[in-house]
Amino acid sequence: METQQHSLRTEKGSTYLKVHSKYNYYLLISIVFGGFFIFGLSENIKGPAIPVLQNQLQLSQSQIGILLALNSLGYLLACSFTSALSNKIGIRWTGIIAFLSMALAGVLIYLSVNYATLSASFFLLYIGNGVLEIGLGIMAARIFKKNTGTMMNLSHFFYGLSSTVAPTIAASIMGWHVFGEEIGWKGMYLFVLLFSLLPIIPSVAGKFPEETHEIEKTTSYRSLIRDPVAWLIVAVLSFGVVSELAVGSWLVQFLVKAYRWNIQDASRMLSMFFLFFMLARLFLGAVTDKIGFTLSIIIASAFSGICSLAAILTGEKGAILFAISGVGIALIYPTVMALLAKRYPKGTGSAITFTVTLMGIASVIGNLIIGFIIDLVSKMFKGVNGAVNEVVGLQAGYGFIAALALLCSVCSLILYIILKKKNELI
Template sequence: MKLEKNRTAFIVTIGAFYSFLLFGFTDNVKGPILPALLEKFSLSYAQGSNILLLLYLGFMVSILGSGFFAGKYGNRNTLILAGLILSGAAAGMSLVQQQIFLYPLYFAIGIAIAAIEIGANGAITDIYHEESGKFLNLLAVFHGAGSMIAPWIVGIILGKGMPWQTVYKWSIFPILLFPLIFISLKLITKGEKITQSQAEKNDKQFFFRRDLILLAVLIFLYVSSEISFSSWFVDYLYKARSFTIKSASIMLTVFWGCVMLGRFGASFIVDKIGYVKSLIAAISLAIVSFGLGMLPGKIFASILPLTGLFFALIFPTATALAAELFPKSKAKVFGFLFFFAGLGGLVGPWVVGYSANWLGIARGFPSLSIFMVGSLVVLIIVKARMHPQREQESKSSKL
C-alpha cells in the first residue's frame, strides 16, 4: 500500500510539474507570435489587445469555476479536463485562418491554464503537507522553464519562414501527453482540510480587510506589469528598437531565464530579509532596470530582460506574505488573490496595447511602468501598516 501511494505521489508530482511547464509555454508563446499574428490578419494594436483580453477573461472565469470543480471532482479530473481543453485549443490554433476564431480559442486557452493553476497547486499541496512551500516553488520553476522555452522555439520557427500556426501544431502531441498522465492514475491522494473557526466561516467582512485588499491590489498591479511586459516585449524590440524577430524572441527567453534564476536565488534570502523588505527592494530594482532599458541604444535595451530577475520573487513572496497574515484562511485568500492576478493579466496587456495603438509601440510599451510604480506605492503603504515588531517576529521565526 505504501509503495502504491509513493508511486502515485511520484506520478502526480511529475504530472503537475509537466503541466506547469506547458502552462508557462502556452501562456507565453503569445508574445513572440504577436507581431506575426497582427501582420497575418492585418490587426491593430487595439484588436491585438482585445484578443489577449479574451485569454485572461477565460482565465478569470475558470479560476472561479475550476475551484468549485476541483472541490467536487478532485484535482486529477480538473487537470485531465484542462489538458483536453488545451489540446483542443492548440489544434484549433494550428488550423485557424480567420480572425474571428482567435477569440474563442484564446478564451479556451485561458480556461485551460487557470484549471492547471488550480489543479496542480492543489495536487502538490495534497501530497506534500510539510514541504508544500518547497514543492510549490519548484512548480513555479517549471512554469518559468516553459516561459523561457516558448520565445526560443517561436524564434526558430518564425526565423525559418514557417507560419506561426506551426508553433501550435507541434505542441499538440506534448500537450496530449499531460492529460494522459492523469488518466493513467486510479486515484489521487487527498490532503487534510484546514479547519477554520466558525467565526471565520461567518466573517462576511473577510474580503474587505485592508491588508488583504492591499495585497490583492499589489498582485493585480504586478501581474499587469509582468504580463504586459512578456506580451508586448518582442513587438517593442522589433518595431521600436530595431531588433529582428529572432533576436527579440531570444531577449524574451533571457527575460524568463532571469525569472527562473531570480526565483531560485530568492528562496535563500526572502526569509532572512523579511517579505515586505524583499518586495520593496525587488520592485524598486525592477523599476530601475526598466528605466535604464528605456534609454536610447541597443545596449540599454539589452538591460530590459534583467527586469525579470527582480520581477521573479514578487508573486510567490506576496503569496507567502498573505499566507502568513491569514494562516487559517489560506484557501479563501489564495482564490481571492488568484482572481486579481487574472484581472491583472487581462487589464495590463489591454492598457499597453491601446496605448501603443494611440501613441505607437515606442511610447505605448513604457506605459507599463505605471503598474510598477503603483506596486511600489502599495508596498510602502503595507510597510507603514505593519507593526515593525511583527515584521521582526516573522523574520526571526524563520531563522
C-alpha cells in the same frame, strides 16, 4: 512452517505496497512537473507569434490588447469555477479536462481564419491554462506532504524553465518547413499544445490522494472587503503581476517594431528575461524570509521598474536591462502569496481567492490599457511625413509597464508603513 510462509507472504506484500506507492508517487510528480512545464510553454510562446499574426491579420495594437485581455478574462473565469469543479469531479478529471482543452485550443488556433475565431481559440486556451494552474496548485498541496516548500519551488522551477526556452523554441518552430510550406505561428501553436496530451497518461494511471476536510475558522470575504490592508495587497499583486505578464506579451513586439530586431533575436531576449526570472525565484527566495516579505516586494518591484525605464531611455544599447528586470518582478507573486499565508493563517484560501480574482480583473484592464496607449500615442506623435510614429507609442506602452512595477513598489511602501504602525509587519 505455516507461520514462516505467512511471514514471507506478509513481507512480500509489504514490499510490493512500498514499491507500488513509490511508483505512484513518481507518476504524480510527473503530472505536476510536466503540467507546470507545459503551462509555461503555452503561456509564453505568444511573444514571437504576436508580431507575425498581427501582420497577417492586419490587426491594430488595440486589437492585440483586446486579444490579450480576453486571455486574462479566460483565466479569471477559470478562477471562479475550478475549485468547485475539483470538489465535484475530482482533481484527476479536472487536470485531464485542462490538458484536453489546451490541446483542443491548439487545433482551433490552427484552423482559425480571422480575428474572431482566433480570439475565441485563445479564450479557450486561457480557460484551460487557468484550470491547469489552479488544479496543479491543489494537486501539489495534496501530494507534497513532506518537504512541501522544496517541492513547490521545484515545481515552479519547471514553469520558469519552460518559460525561458518557450520564446526561442516558438521562433524556431515557426521557421520549420513541412511539405514545402513554412509551419508559421498556427502550426507552432498546434505542435506545442499537442504536448498537453502527454500528462494525461500518468493522470489516468496514477492514484490520487483523497482530500482531507478539516473544520477551520476561515476569514470571510466581508472582513476582507472591510480590511484596507487586504485591498493594498490586491493593489500590490495586481500592479506587479500585470507588469510581469505584460513583458511576456509585449517585449518581442517592442524589440521588433522599435529596434527592427528579427523575431529570433527578440525571442532570445525574452528568453533571457525568463532566465533571470527563473534564477531569481530559485536562489532569492531565502532573502525574502531574512529581510521580510513587504520590504522584499518594495525593493524587487522598484528594481524591476527602474531597469525597464532605464532600458527605454538608453535605447537599443540598454536592451539587456529588459531581461535583467526579470530578477525583481519574479519575486512579487510568490512573496505576496507567502504574505497572505502569514497574515491570514486561518483563512488563506479565502484571502488568495479574493486577491487573485481581483488581480485577474486588473490583468484584463491592464492589457487593454497598454494596447490603447500604444495606438493613441503613436497617432499623437506622427513622423515627418505624417505617418503614425509607432516607435514612440511602443515606448509609451512599455513605459506604462515599468510604471506598474513602480506603482507596485509605492503600494508596498504604504503597506509597510501601515503594518509597522500596527506592529503587524511581516
